[in-house]
Amino acid sequence: MLRESKDDKVKEANVDVRTGRKWVAKSAVEDAESLLRHRDIVGVVTSGRLGFGNIHQPLWQSADTRHTRELVQQEVRRGKEDLQEKKKAVSTKQWKVSKSVLNLVVYAKKQNDADSALRSLEESLIDDYKEKVIDDPVIKDLSKDQEAKIMKLEETCEVEIDINKRIGLIKVRGLIENLSEAMDEVHKILRDIERQKQKQQHAKLVKDMVQWYFISVEDTGQKLEEYPPEVNLLLEQALKNNEPQAFFLDNSGNKYIVDFTNYEEYLEDDPSDTVAVLRKSKMTGSGFDMPSNWAAMDQNENIKIVTLQPADKEYQDVVKDFQTNMAGNYNSIVKLLLCQG
Incomplete structure (x- = not known):
C-alpha cells in the first residue's frame, strides 16, 4: 500500500488504482479496515460451545505494517468470496427455500456468561417448539395427491411433517403458533377424505337398493344405462327431499338436469334434447340412510x-x-x- 510508504511524497501521492466497474479497490480497502477496527473493539467471541482461547485473532491496531497489509488483504479476499457465494446462490435455477436457519453469535466477557445465554436460549426454544401426533386410520388410505397436499403445509405453515401411512400416523413439529394452524389444516384434509369415503359407502348402499337409469336410443333399439353410484345417490336424495329437479356435471364440466316431473334428463345448454330416466327399486320396506356423522364402515364390520x-x-x-x-x-x-x- 503506497500510503504506508516511509516516503512522505509517495504516501501523499493519492494514486487512484483503476479496477473494474463493479469493484473499487479504495472502497474495498476502507470496508476491510472498518471491519478490522470493529473486530478489535468487540474482541474474541465464542461460537457455539467453543471456549475462549480456541480462537486466535491478531489485533489490527497493534500489528506492524506488513501484518496490517496481510490482514487487509485477507479481509478484502474474504469479502469478495462471500459476495461471489451470494451471487451464486441467487443465480442458481434449482434453489428452493426449505427450513429457516438462523445463525447466532453470542458475545460475552466470560465463557460462563456465554454458556448461560445459550442454555437460556435453548430452553426457550424447547418451550416454544412442540410436536403433535395424529393417529387416524384414514391416513392409511391417503392418495398421492392428498399426501402432497398435507406435505405442502410444511411450506405454508413453516412446520415439519412426517407421514407414516403404514400405521396411520402423522407427526407435526414446529413453533406453537405455527403448529396450531397446521394441525387445523391437517384435520380439515382428513375430515374431507373421511366425508368422501363415507359418501362413497353411502352411494354403494343406495345402489344395492335403488338404481337410476337413463334410456339411450341406438340403432338396435332402446338401452338402459346405469347412472354412476355418486349420481345415483344424488338423484335418490333429491327425489326423497321432494325437489323438482336435480343436476350433475360430467367429466367435461357439462351440466345435466334431471326433471322429476317428466322423468327426463337434458343438457342445460340444450333443453330440447331429452332422454327418459327410470328409477328401479331393488328392495321394498328397507331403509338405507346411515347417520350423516358416521365414519365409513367396511362390509364385514358390524361395530x-x-x-x-x-x-x-x-x-x-x-x-x-x-x-x-x-x-x-x-x-x-x-x-x-x-x-x-
Missing part, C-alpha cells in the same frame, strides 16, 4: 369404534355438556370414542 377429533362438532357438543355437568370433578379429557353399529 366400528371411531376416535372423535377436537374439530368435530359432535366432539365439541359432548365436551360442552360434560364440562357443564362435571365442572370441577375431573382432571382432563383424554379422548372421545364413538361406537357405530
Whole structure:
C-alpha cells in the first residue's frame, strides 16, 4: 500500500488504482479496515460451545505494517468470496427455500456468561417448539395427491411433517403458533377424505337398493344405462327431499338436469334434447340412510369404534355438556370414542 510508504511524497501521492466497474479497490480497502477496527473493539467471541482461547485473532491496531497489509488483504479476499457465494446462490435455477436457519453469535466477557445465554436460549426454544401426533386410520388410505397436499403445509405453515401411512400416523413439529394452524389444516384434509369415503359407502348402499337409469336410443333399439353410484345417490336424495329437479356435471364440466316431473334428463345448454330416466327399486320396506356423522364402515364390520377429533362438532357438543355437568370433578379429557353399529 503506497500510503504506508516511509516516503512522505509517495504516501501523499493519492494514486487512484483503476479496477473494474463493479469493484473499487479504495472502497474495498476502507470496508476491510472498518471491519478490522470493529473486530478489535468487540474482541474474541465464542461460537457455539467453543471456549475462549480456541480462537486466535491478531489485533489490527497493534500489528506492524506488513501484518496490517496481510490482514487487509485477507479481509478484502474474504469479502469478495462471500459476495461471489451470494451471487451464486441467487443465480442458481434449482434453489428452493426449505427450513429457516438462523445463525447466532453470542458475545460475552466470560465463557460462563456465554454458556448461560445459550442454555437460556435453548430452553426457550424447547418451550416454544412442540410436536403433535395424529393417529387416524384414514391416513392409511391417503392418495398421492392428498399426501402432497398435507406435505405442502410444511411450506405454508413453516412446520415439519412426517407421514407414516403404514400405521396411520402423522407427526407435526414446529413453533406453537405455527403448529396450531397446521394441525387445523391437517384435520380439515382428513375430515374431507373421511366425508368422501363415507359418501362413497353411502352411494354403494343406495345402489344395492335403488338404481337410476337413463334410456339411450341406438340403432338396435332402446338401452338402459346405469347412472354412476355418486349420481345415483344424488338423484335418490333429491327425489326423497321432494325437489323438482336435480343436476350433475360430467367429466367435461357439462351440466345435466334431471326433471322429476317428466322423468327426463337434458343438457342445460340444450333443453330440447331429452332422454327418459327410470328409477328401479331393488328392495321394498328397507331403509338405507346411515347417520350423516358416521365414519365409513367396511362390509364385514358390524361395530366400528371411531376416535372423535377436537374439530368435530359432535366432539365439541359432548365436551360442552360434560364440562357443564362435571365442572370441577375431573382432571382432563383424554379422548372421545364413538361406537357405530
